[in-house]
Every structure is written in structure tokens, then in C-alpha cells.
Amino acid sequence: MKPLIICYYDSNSKTPGSSLHRYVERNLDAELALVTSWSDLVLAVTRSPSAIVFHNKMVDSDDGCKQILDQIKRICIRLPYKINVGVYVDYENSPELITDLQSEGVVGLVPNPEHFGIDSSVEALRSIMNGKPHWPSDVIACLAQPKQKPKKTKITPVVDEVLDPIEVAEVVQVTTKAEDNTTRLPNVVYFRFNHYNSPKCTEELIKKVNCTWAMPDTWQQLTHELESGERTVASHIDMIDQAGTSVVEFVDMIQMMVKFMPNGDKLKIGVVITKNTNLKIVNELQQTAVTGLLLDINEFPLAEVTTALSALIAGKQYWPEHIISQLPGNKTGPARNSGILLTERQKQIANLICKRGLSNKKVASMLTITESTVKAHVSAILKAYGVRNRTQLVLSVNK
Numbered sequence: 001m002k003p004l005i006i007c008y009y010d011s012n013s014k015t016p017g018s019s020l021h022r023y024v025e026r027n028l029d030a031e032l033a034l035v036t037s038w039s040d041l042v043l044a045v046t047r048s049p050s051a052i053v054f055h056n057k058m059v060d061s062d063d064g065c066k067q068i069l070d071q072i073k074r075i076c077i078r079l080p081y082k083i084n085v086g087v088y089v090d091y092e093n094s095p096e097l098i099t100d101l102q103s104e105g106v107v108g109l110v111p112n113p114e115h116f117g118i119d120s121s122v123e124a125l126r127s128i129m130n131g132k133p134h135w136p137s138d139v140i141a142c143l144a145q146p147k148q149k150p151k152k153t154k155i156t157p158v159v160d161e162v163l164d165p166i167e168v169a170e171v172v173q174v175t176t177k178a179e180d181n182t183t184r185l186p187n188v189v190y191f192r193f194n195h196y197n198s199p200k201c202t203e204e205l206i207k208k209v210n211c212t213w214a215m216p217d218t219w220q221q222l223t224h225e226l227e228s229g230e231r232t233v234a235s236h237i238d239m240i241d242q243a244g245t246s247v248v249e250f251v252d253m254i255q256m257m258v259k260f261m262p263n264g265d266k267l268k269i270g271v272v273i274t275k276n277t278n279l280k281i282v283n284e285l286q287q288t289a290v291t292g293l294l295l296d297i298n299e300f301p302l303a304e305v306t307t308a309l310s311a312l313i314a315g316k317q318y319w320p321e322h323i324i325s326q327l328p329g330n331k332t333g334p335a336r337n338s339g340i341l342l343t344e345r346q347k348q349i350a351n352l353i354c355k356r357g358l359s360n361k362k363v364a365s366m367l368t369i370t371e372s373t374v375k376a377h378v379s380a381i382l383k384a385y386g387v388r389n390r391t392q393l394v395l396s397v398n399k
Contacts, residue, residue, distance in 0.1 A: 003050035038219030086128035108134025279329035292318030
């Protein structure tokens with residue numbers, strides 16, 4: 001199997017053509033994967049790449065390269081080896097960027113083949129793929145010279161009278177005490193590609209639910225919110241289609257982003273559905289770590305929407321049967337095993353066992369409950385179906 005190099009570009013950046021890719025792959029005996037979105041990068045990392053090379057335009061002009069490098073390191077932390085990271089530079093980049101990259105542990109730079117030749121790019125990729133530092137002095141010497149920053153004139157303020165330092169300290173203490181007494185409201189991170197009607201959602205719900213809102217519309221913005229400590233995510237169902245992934249992959253991506261952050265186990269995920277959401281999607285959501293359903297305020301009564309959101313903030317399961325039964329894809333005939341009554345939690349566990357074949361330990365980890373609790377639920381499920389073991393349960397459910 002050929003080693004994989006992920007090339008992470010901004011969607012507006014000029015990227016090498018397919019012929020250049022083939023040349024590089026042939027000379028490196030490696031595979032190049034070109035990704036232009038955060039969700040694609042997260043998915044590509046699951047393929048265990050040898051290296052990630054990101055475009056210099058992905059570097060934030062204010063925060064420098066640290067932010068994107070921290071994001072890349074975080075999604076790669078689950079790999080059993082250290083990932084090699086390089087950066088794609090252009091002729092107009094300054095040596096200041098190089099210094100910044102070196103201080104943050106970047107393995108090396110990949111020069112633009114249009115400026116420095118394709119062989120120099122291949123040589124750089126080979127070094128980075130093998131974890132060898134690559135900072136060619138001839139390339140760095142050709143980069144744009146750093147701009148001279150104007151010298152700051154130190155202004156000495158004129159003070160009419162000297163303040164008593166004790167009085168100043170007292171003022172600071174009072175301010176700090178007031179801030180400590182401020183109660184922080186729960187914040188819901190509403191993740192949606194287009195927030196054209198989100199203001200209605202937030203304005204109406206703020207009156208009913210005591211919370212605040214953040215409304216990211218890209219994976220980078222979502223990452224920023226999660227890094228700031230937010231752990232209550234309301235993702236619209238449309239985002240799964242936008243990501244081009246399965247339901248399980250989508251939820252796993254969000255979980256992986258926070259797994260190694262502080263309080264990563266406190267993550268609560270709700271998915272906003274519409275009246276056109278297919279029942280199959282809901283069934284798949286029930287097999288993941290999603291806490292429950294949320295309802296689009298433009299299609300469902302405000303009271304129902306409020307109940308769902310309150311459940312998410314409280315970390316409670318919410319799978320309303322009276323709404324789910326009305327979704328497209330629901331069978332109108334008598335349901336299989338209609339005489340068997342299970343709680344919502346038991347239905348969720350039964351789905352994980354019968355449709356995904358998960359062990360009690362895996363189910364407990366996914367639902368954030370103890371293994372003994374899972375065993376108790378499984379015993380109740382087996383009794384309800386009148387079977388003795390998990391194999392008979394699977395056959396009974398799927399017959």
C-alpha cells in the first residue's frame with residue numbers, strides 16, 4: 001500500500017493540475033489526496049497519512065500558524081505515530097512565516113513548482129513524508145523580504161496626581177468579584193451551512209429557554225467554538241448532506257474533534273430535523289452518540305421545539321415517538337413486534353446490538369453509561385422478546 005500525503009488547500013487557492021499530481025505520485029511512489037474543506041481533512045486523516053501539507057493561505061493573518069497546526073495535531077492525535085506536517089509556500093511569502101513555522105515544529109516547506117520547479121517540490125515532499133527537516137536556504141533566500149515595521153514612539157503620559165496603589169488594588173478586586181458573581185448561561189452551538197432563518201430560531205427560543213447562541217457555518221468555525229469550551233452542539237440535518245458523509249461518520253467527526261480537549265466527555269449533540277427528514281436517518285442517528293432530536297422552529301410548534309432544546313441542554317435523551325411516527329418512510333401497516341414495549345433507551349441499545357453488533361462495553365462507551373447498566377437493559381430486552389441470548393435477539397428483531 002502506497003503512503004498517503006494529504007494536501008490541504010484553501011478552496012480559493014490555485015492548486016496543481018492533475019498532470020502535476022500524476023508526476024509527483026509517480027516519482028514519490030505515493031498517493032496524493034487533495035482536500036479543500038475541514039470535513040474532508042478529518043475524513044482523510046482516518047486513512048492514516050504519512051504527511052499533511054497545508055497551503056500558506058490557511059494561516060490566520062492575526063494568530064499565525066499556531067491555530068491551524070493545533071487543529072491538525074488534534075485530529076491526528078489518535079494515530080499510533082507522529083504525523084509529519086509541511087507547508088506549501090509561494091514566492092511572495094516572507095521569511096517571517098518560515099521562522100514562525102519552524103518554531104511550531106513544522107517539518108519543512110514545499111516550494112511552489114511554478115516558481116522553483118517541480119523537482120524541488122518532489123524533493124520537499126519526499127523529505128517531509130520521511131520526517132526529514134526540509135528548509136532549503138536557496139528557496140528561503142528568494143522569498144519576499146519582511147516589511148519594516150514603523151518604530152513606535154513611546155509616549156509618557158502626563159499625570160496630574162499620583163494614585164494611591166492601595167486604592168487601585170481595591171478597585172480591581174471589586175471588579176473581579178463582580179465578574180465572579182456573573183452566572184454564565186448555557187451556550188448552544190447551532191451548526192448550519194446557511195443561517196438565513198436562524199435569527200428567528202434564536203430570538204424565539206431565547207424567550208423560552210435561558211441560553212445563548214453561537215452560529216458557525218463552517219467546520220473551522222465549529223472547531224473554534226469547541227476549542228473555546230462549548231460542548232452543546234445543535235447540528236442541522238442539512239449539514240450531513242453538505243459533509244457528504246454517512247450519519248455515523250458525521251457524528252464521529254464531531255466526537256473526534258473534542259475527544260482530547262478538556263471535558264471532551266461532556267459533549268452533547270442534537271440534530272435538528274425537518275418534517276421531510278426520512279425515518280431511516282432518524283434510525284441511524286439513534287445508533288450514534290447523538291443525545292436526541294431537535295426540531296426546526298420553522299416547521300414545528302414552538303412548544304415542541306422548546307421541549308427538545310431543553311432536553312439537549314440538560315443532557316437528556318429525546319426521541320419523540322409522536323413526531324418520529326409522522327416522518328416519511330414510516331410504515332403504515334402494523335409494526336413488527338408491535339406487542340413488545342421497550343423504553344427509548346432500550347430501543348437505542350437494541351439497535352446498537354442488532355444493527356451494529358456492538359458489545360456491552362462498546363455500547364456503554366458510546367452512550368456514556370456504565371457496562372452494568374447496559375447489561376441490565378440487555379436482560380430486560382431479551383425478556384421482552386422472549387429470547388435467551390443476543391443471537392436469538394438479532395434473529396427475532398430482523399425476521
